[in-house]
Amino acid sequence: MDKRGAVGHQIMAFSYLFILFMLALGIVLGVLIVYGENYDFKESDSSVLNYKIRDCILHNEIKEGFFNENVFYDACGLNKKALLDNKYMIKICNTEDCVESTSFKISLGSNFDSCLFEGAKENKLFPKCDISEIEKNSEKFFIVTGSNQEVVRNA
Amino acid sequence: MDKIGQFGDIIWDNAIYLIVLVLFFMGMFVFLQQQTNGAGVWEDFYAKEIAKTVNLAKPGDEIKLDVQKATIVAKKSKVDSFNHLFEFDNVNSKVCISLNRGGRKTCYSYYNNVDIIDYKIDLGASESGGNLLEFKVIEKQKEVKNG
Numbered sequence: 001m002d003k004r005g006a007v008g009h010q011i012m013a014f015s016y017l018f019i020l021f022m023l024a025l026g027i028v029l030g031v032l033i034v035y036g037e038n039y040d041f042k043e044s045d046s047s048v049l050n051y052k053i054r055d056c057i058l059h060n061e062i063k064e065g066f067f068n069e070n071v072f073y074d075a076c077g078l079n080k081k082a083l084l085d086n087k088y089m090i091k092i093c094n095t096e097d098c099v100e101s102t103s104f105k106i107s108l109g110s111n112f113d114s115c116l117f118e119g120a121k122e123n124k125l126f127p128k129c130d131i132s133e134i135e136k137n138s139e140k141f142f143i144v145t146g147s148n149q150e151v152v153r154n155a
Numbered sequence: 156m157d158k159i160g161q162f163g164d165i166i167w168d169n170a171i172y173l174i175v176l177v178l179f180f181m182g183m184f185v186f187l188q189q190q191t192n193g194a195g196v197w198e199d200f201y202a203k204e205i206a207k208t209v210n211l212a213k214p215g216d217e218i219k220l221d222v223q224k225a226t227i228v229a230k231k232s233k234v235d236s237f238n239h240l241f242e243f244d245n246v247n248s249k250v251c252i253s254l255n256r257g258g259r260k261t262c263y264s265y266y267n268n269v270d271i272i273d274y275k276i277d278l279g280a281s282e283s284g285g286n287l288l289e290f291k292v293i294e295k296q297k298e299v300k301n302g
Contacts, residue, residue: 041203079268082248
């Protein structure tokens with residue numbers, strides 16, 4: 001084969017492999033877009049946590065020291081270690097500005113401000129929060145919960 | 156180079172192109188097969204929904220969940236046995252699902268302060284003849300007992 005033939009041959013092989021590579025890239029990207037998204041569960045997770053805390057406050061006698069960490073988690077059947085390890089947030093206050101307030105009954109986790117970010121609602125990297133209000137014995141409780149837990153995949 | 160030699164070269168070059176093409180399509184087929192049976196998606200779904208069920212459970216509850224879809228996915232992925240599709244880790248309060256043959260697990264934690272015991276898959280036990288995951292919820296034990 002002459003030199004020009006050899007060069008043409010190499011160009012053909014390159015373009016052939018390039019087309020295959022682009023085809024593979026398109027298929028992989030397409031599949032990842034369709035099947036790669038995780039099932040968004042943070043909102044549901046923080047709602048359940050909020051419900052459990054509301055239920056706990058309503059069904060327990062709120063004595064002095066109820067919101068002490070040793071008492072509260074036991075009374076509400078919550079595993080503090082699991083909550084801490086998995087980026088959950090809890091804050092209970094008597095005032096409406098609970099998310100920003102520095103005066104609270106009990107608090108776990110940080111970055112509560114992200115609950116108010118408008119941009120965070122569509123951003124999956126941010127925690128999803130649930131805020132509720134209950135009244136017991138003429139005392140108001142504002143409960144803020146959030147979840148930022150992700151699934152863990154291991155081999 | 157003689158004509159027969161040139162003809163042989165052309166055949167050989169095209170054969171290589173064809174072999175690469177066949178290998179490419181086989182690879183893509185295997186990749187798509189693995190992805191589209193949705194094992195990863197279903198593992199994610201079941202891990203989160205089971206964790207939610209555990210979070211809402213109370214000690215003393217006995218729970219039965221329809222996991223027919225999970226067992227179908229596991230069977231498609233050629234998982235040998237259903238014994239380890241669902242596992243509860245009471246030490247770290249998490250549920251792990253494995254619907255693939257490679258042994259990869261998808262885990263999600265629950266925050267309810269309980270332990271899960273006696274978990275098993277009951278084949279054909281649902282009203283529609285599907286498979287059920289059964290487990291019991293007990294108060295958190297200091298000494299961990301697995302099901």
